[in-house]
Amino acid sequence: MRRVALLKLWTPILLGGFVVPSHVQGFSLHGFVEVAGGLRVVEDSTQPKDLVLGEGRVQLEVSQEWKAGPRLFLKTDFLGDVADEAVTVDLREGYVDYSPLPNLDLRVGRQIITWGTGDFLFINDVFPKDYISFFIGRQPQYLKLASDALKASLFVGAVSVDLVAIPFFTADTVLTGERLSFYDGLTNQIVGKDASIVLTKPARTPANTEWALRLLRQFGSYEVALYGFKGFFHSPLGVRDSPRRELFYPELAVYGGSVRGPVLEGIAYLELGYYDSLEDRAGGNPFVENSSMKYLVGYERQAWSDFTLGLQYFVEQMLHFDRFTTSQPPGAPSRDEFRHLLTLRLTQLLRYQTVELSLFVFFSPSDQDYYLRPTVAYKITDQLTGVLGANLFGGAKQSTAFGQLEANDNVYLRLTYGF
């Protein structure tokens, strides 16, 4: 709804862009055309279709810069979706950059905000994600969703300060049974297309504006950052009305830090964050996610020519775990106080970097589940790229993050022409 409404607002500007001849200074038009298809490779009784991904997409990127003035940037996706049987227009990004002072940059509008150190693991990057796109084989850029926000970046000596105000809440795109089946904590079973979950977003009031802050400073080769966030969980981690199957986004504050730099011929990073679940600080409310501590350590290095290896170890510690266990209703799936997650990334480039073989593995020894993302990408020409990949899930239990996705294993192919 919101996207459509905003689109109406932007359309004249967008179309205005097209009538401007390309030789006008500071104007650029780029993008890509893509076809993508993905199929479920195991039987899933909860899903009527084997097609998890079937779409034609045109992405247009328009940018207009004025000399020593603002810059306007619009990125719009036109999408024909066979799996959803829908045609949609999505303003992915639409913002204006302006620097009113030499050491102050402002960005206003729909924008993707990324910070933190993890590789597909996020602690202080609390900004919205689209996990469905990630699980069905769209381009990695679709994992990140834009926020409608104002970002101010101030540069004082060696320190940079980013302050973000997000007046309009954007939720993560999470498992709701469309396309992918998942574990429904309300009924303790795997559900699919007919899951009918009601997601209630925070009211649009000025008081519900989300705030995010990052302080970044470089010490020699090492980057040190401190982060703060006050807003909401972007995934629906609260139950408002169990019979109505209504979930909501509880209030959240996050405080954290990270350091990143060279270690032993590679890059190492450390990040941690305290998730303060503001609507259940004591941890005794079974309908709201508990507070937690999250820890991440990662290391990446080149092992040989055009081959890189990345390793991460992530721990999520539920706080007030004793109160969580005593407050859980009977029959609820058990959870551990500590969730351990390991990831491995292997990337080999071949034939003058035109072929990329890649494998990303998530593995949790505590949840006993895994998620594999193998891909082969071939740059056929400078413009045309083909990607063949798979998303493979499994686990000992139905209730864990990747175990619930066991019936959603899929193989996909994307063909992208960039211009």
Next chain:
Amino acid sequence: MRTRNTNGLGLLWLFALLSLAIPSAEGAEKIGAEEVMKRAYLAEYYPGDDMKAKVLMRLVSGDGKERIREMTMLRKDLQEGGEQRYFIYFHRPPDVREMTFMVWKYPRRNADRWLFIPALKLVRRIAADDKRSSFVGSDFSYEDISGRGVEEDVHQLVREERLDGREVYVVESRPREARGTEFSRKLSWIDKTTFLPLKEEYYDTRGDLYKVFSADELKEIQGFWTITRRTMKNVQTGHRTEATFQEVRYNLKLSDTLFTERYLRAPPAEAVR
């Protein structure tokens, strides 16, 4: 016999005296291999206090397939022959367009490298090893782009000769540490006037020739001799990369703050156009 010998010696003496009194062709003096390579390093990688250029790379495979890399490159020297900062902004091809790449180069240790991926608004640190990694899939390694420390190799002056009408020193360089280096031996033809390498031959660990560098066009820009067109050819695969440096400018007084995360995320138009 005796008389002849004496005459021969006399001639040698005469030559020696002449060579001392009259500078040889192109005004080059007798210098050691190490010194030649030091000057070549400065001439190729440190001209001016800073530089901006538009670099166009044509990557041509053995069967004639062509790929293009177009970028704007900025460089600033913190010390002559020492620490440097690089900033590279990609224009083409589409999949890397608007990516920015920043390098903080240090003598005698691995460079710090950052890459900004605009589609994700993500700043990554790159762990790639300078010595063995190809730069954007070309025949140039990172080291070929930002220079290999002179002290990393043992240099020996092999001969002096003429190459395409220019007086050159031919220097052989062997890595002090074989581990982690692709070549076992390198021959460089260093121009006696400009101290720029006109040609280089790289031999692999088996001793076979595998890469040949050639400076195809030299121009004097703001008083600095610059290789404006160069080719690196892999003679074993037939793949080659031709790099053209256009709109080269020196001493633009680039600010230190340009080489920070701020501009990695939002490169200023005037710096990358």
